[in-house]
Amino acid sequence: MPKAQETVLEIDLKALKHNFDHLKSRLHSNTKFMAVVKAFAYGSDACNIANYLQNLPVNYFAVAFVHEGISLRKAGITKPILVLHPQAANFNILIENCLEPSIYNAKILKEFIAIASAEKQSDYPIHIKFNTGLNRLGFSEQDVDTVISQVKSTSSVKITSVFSHLAASEDLNERDFTINQIETFKRITENITKQIGYKPLLHLCNTSGILNYPEAHFDMVRSGIGLYGFGNSEKENKNFKPIGTLKTIISQIHAIEKGQSVGYNRAFKTDAFLRTATLPIGHADGIGRQYGKGKGYVIINNQRAYILGNVCMDMIMVDVTSIDCNEGDEVIVFGPHATAENLALTANTISYELITGISQRVKRLFLQ
Ligand SMILES: *Cc1c(COP(=O)(O)O)cnc(C)c1O
Secondary structure (H helix, E strand, C coil): CCCCCCCEEEEEHHHHHHHHHHHHHCCCCCCEEEEECHHHHHHCCHHHHHHHHHCCCCCEEEECCHHHHHHHHHCCCCCCEEECCCCHHHHHHHHHCCCEEEECCHHHHHHHHHHHHHCCCCCEEEEEEECCCCCCCCECHHHHHHHHHHHHCCCCEEEEEEECCCCCCCCHHHHHHHHHHHHHHHHHHHHHHHHHCCCCEEECCCHHHHHHCHHHCCCEEEECCCCCCCCCCHHHHCCCCCCEEEEEECCEEEEECCCCEECHHHCEECCCCEEEEEECCCHHHCCCHHHCCCCCEEEECCEEEEEECCCCCCCEEEECCCCCCCCCCEEEEECCCCCHHHHHHHCCCCHHHHHHCCCCCCEEEEEC
């Protein structure tokens, strides 16, 4: 791996393949795989990642919003793309780009049927989302008859899949709750399948669902975080390899005398001699202010260098008093060893938030 000469997010496609293979090994051979590449493939790079995954091959892609799906189409993704949270204002361009909407309430079902009919579509693939306990998006169990009668009243759409989302699949203390979600999903989908007269694809599990509830894989699973290298538990993390390594360099080293301060608002004051390193990465790159004031750290020469004072927009200053290092040296913010999950914990958050927050300003470098 080349030494960093600026802030760069290295993306290891071999690790991505490893994670995909591991997830597949946990599935029945005919269970379909939907790769969730929303939010720039969790802060990496949606187009390159999707192009790589398309050939592995995955069966489906998922994004959150219509414009994310359009970017994938522009990048040459031809596989089906589910849009998890489309808005009616974008239904025309959704259809133009052959994206498939998640339909989560009666209002948007009606709006989508109207637009699909006006555009002279027939059997346009839609995915019906049910709420089974997350209480975020989705029809409720009582809505099944409404959904069926609306869909049966037109030839412009066809239910390609029926799905729901688990609220606490990574938390084994919530096992009873999850089992109840699975049972509810089974009841709903049996009812739908009976009434609609054909068999839509059924899917429920995200990454932790795949790992913890093998009995609930149904016809397809949806994985995001697992592909990017996190299993949401110490045990499962061993089976995955984080694909991203965020690196930067030391721009300048300062000797700070007793009584001086470091950074904005003099948030750090020292009562002893100190060596600090200034790094070209800040909150505009995704290292939020919550990592400042001694909470977060980076790795220099295999040692932790804690962030001093406030995180700036484009820089952080770290404590290198006891680290042998020079200006120009490489710095690891997170990677396969000092993981994003551990760094996220220092600021009371989760890997998902840290990695999806790495801004588009940071250069991406792909390792084959
Ligand atoms: C984001 C998302 C996923 C992926 O979840 P992971 O925990 O990252 O595997 C799956 N399904 C839905 C509905 C989502 O919003």
